[in-house]
Amino acid sequence: MISYLFRRLAGTIPVLVLISMLVFLLIHAAPGDPTLLLLGEETNAAEVAKAKARWGLDQPLYVQYWKFLQSVAAGDFGKSFKYAEPVTSVIRSRMPATIELAFFAIVIATLLAIPLGVWAGARPNSWIDNLGTTCGLFGISMPSFWLAIMLILLLAGVLNILPTSGRSTYGIAGPEQTGFYILDSVMQKNWKAVWDALTHLFLPALALGVNMLGILMRVTRSSILEVMNEDYVRTARAKGAPEGQVMRSHILRNSLLPVITILGMDIGLALGGAIFTESIYSLPGLGRQILVSYENFDLPVILGITVFATICIIIFNLVVDIVYAWFDPRIRLS
DSSP states (O other), rough: OOOOOOOOHHHHHHHHHHHHHHHHHHHHSSSOOOOOOHTTTTTOOOHHHHEEEEETTTTHHHHHHHHHHHHTTTTTBOOOTTTTTTTTHHHHHHHEEEEHHHHHHHHHHHHHHHHHHHHHSTTTTTTHHHHHHHHHHHHHHHHHHHHHHHHHIIIISSSSSOSSSSSSSSSTTOOOOOOOOHHHEEEEOEEEHHHHHHHHHHHHHHHHHHHHHHHHHHHHHHHHHHHHTSSSHHHHHHTTOHHHHHHIIIIIIHHHHHHHHHHHHHHHHHHHHHHHHHHHHHHOSSSHHHHHHHHHHHHHHHHHHHHHHHHHHHHHHHHHHHHHHOOOOOOOOO
């Protein structure tokens, strides 16, 4: 197990280098001068040259990239051009909003998709199967940004029952401790703030989770249908085992491996979808920050968030591999 983990972690290094290199080159290939965007068009040439020297933009691209890699190896993503503070501080301040959004989006998708997929797979060609298939196709087909706008029009504009932007109502949340509004409010026993934070989070989490729901439901249904035809399931039924026990002990557990894979992929989907969802709902998370940084050519922040997101996805995929061995003892990671 330990050797497997070391091999996987070593294999992530080329992935991080290639992704960061691709983002680095794409940003520099875009038209425009970051110093003029940050300092203004009226800035004279001397000030522009001084800013480029201060930020290292006067050096060749390979030198800039090599210095970035050296900083990352030391745990430092550099300093933001726009905010003049370490990129790690920018990530730390924006990360809680994105984690809250991604977590609740995955929770909504999982709580709805897995029961619906199991029910549809256990009763193929029934009305519940048709309903689940319709819901799955709807979730897969609807772009999260379009659904986010429609949810705002319906639940906030027409029905006026949910807020449309931000993480909380001004003056309700208590002092910030961890950056996670819900966790901070629970620790302070401020239940009004907990409810306020949940109402602000529901619309963006739902918009982001519906797309995951469709994929997860379809995979769960297909996996249930496949496992139901296995010999050990027919043997269990022939022995007279109750249908509920057959479903729990034989069908459900053995059909969860593809579902776990999709859940691991949903982490990347949540981080990618957060870029549009956070922008639409004005959430101060990493997704919205990377768009703001791109508009200002804030290269250290863009690269820092990209590498951080890549590391998160790699870690969750590694966790999925470990969970595989727990669900299926036939799998040996060593």
